[in-house]
Amino acid sequence: MSLKDTLITRITASGPLSLATYMAEALLHPAHGYYTTRDPLGAQGDFITAPEISQMFGELLGLSLAQSWLDQGAPAPFALAELGPGRGTLMADILRATRSVPGFHASAQITLVEASPTLRAAQIATLDGHNITHVDSTAQLPDAPLWLVANEFFDALPVRQFVRAGDAWRERCVGVQGDALTFGLGPEGPQPDLTHRLDDTKDNDLIEVSSAAQNAVREVGGRIAVYGGSALIIDYGDWRSLGDTLQAVRQHAKTDPLESPGNADLTTHVDFEALAGAAAPAAHSRLTPQGVFLERLGITKRAQVLAQGLTGDALETHIAAHRRLTHPDEMGNLFKVLGLFPTTASPPPGLSE
Ligand code: SAH
Secondary structure, eight states, X not given: OOHHHHHHHHHXXXXXXXXXXXXXXXHHOTTTXXXXXXXXXXXXXSBOOHHHXXXXXXXXXXXXXXXXXXXXXXXXXXXXXXXXXXXXXXXXXXXXXXXXXXXXXXXXXXXXXXXXXXXXXXXHHHTTTXXXXXXXXXXXXXXXOEEEEEXXXXXXXXXXXXXXXXXXXXXXXXXXXXXXXEEEXXXXXXXXXXXXXXXSXXXXXXXXXXXXXXXXXXXXXXXXXXXXXXXXXXXXXXXXXXXXXXXXXXXXXXXXXXXXXXXSEEEOOEEHHHHHHHHTTSEEOOOEEHHHHHHXXXXXXXXXHHHTTOOHHHHXXXXXXHHHHHOTTTHHHHEEEEEEEOTTSOOOTTOOO
């Protein structure tokens, strides 16, 4: 039975699902989930991410993390962690760029938080020669100083959606009509956790809340506040979420999110204010556009050095990749970077308080 039919049977028997439950099933169902069953990245897959566009992305992130580690006294051992590492490309670029930082590799316990068995296998292959540990969630990160990166991880976590109705809210749910999945609205009810959103919303406005994202970042912020370290969180989104940002992508094209659960990537824009709040008592940087962050770290200089060894198509691709990562009309503005660090330390290079 397809996942869609399984969900229709379940909803018919026991009622509509929250969007978060639907997303969790569609993305991570053990037999049919989108991430559990495939490698979705790259030109042949459904979407492409910054580390897959150019090695420069991971190199500069790696150098920012390593400088932050040096600035905090180079504690050893420490956890070098990534959330949702995809094919392992970003971590491989981080490790290559930091090879000559004295003590960094010798002190690093590489820890990858990954739910997908398919992508775990890809990461092990990419990171061949490095000692890595896979864990299921941020709660299992080592109790140690933590330098962490997460690119396009938080956008993949389930959200609930609420539509304002006076001083109450109605939850947007997934139900069944005929043989199709459809959106509907649950009954009006108070949502004490959303009281602060009564100030900046009006009737019928929709907001998104991800308790999975908040729980994940709470574990990260707690460790950074206690043991030291820093985190670079990169994703598309804004300081505060407003409106329906659920998007389904299949083979590089948008599709209906309810059409074929398990076969399309589902994402939402990240609410960085909620992440920053959950990271306390760790401090957070200003939310910084990806293009600005990469320029501050010297991407143009790095691009020029790499260009010297390239000609023809390879050079064209390289120039296009630089533009794609940084230009405001491409990923430069849409993607944002949030840094986490101890209140006693400075933000990692590329970010400001
Ligand atoms: N960071 C990579 C991949 C982004 S795709 C890159 O930039 O290329 C999202 C990644 O998060 C995938 O590796 C996916 O399997 C993983 N993921 C999604 N939900 C997860 C969850 N709840 N727990 C752990 N990993 C998850």
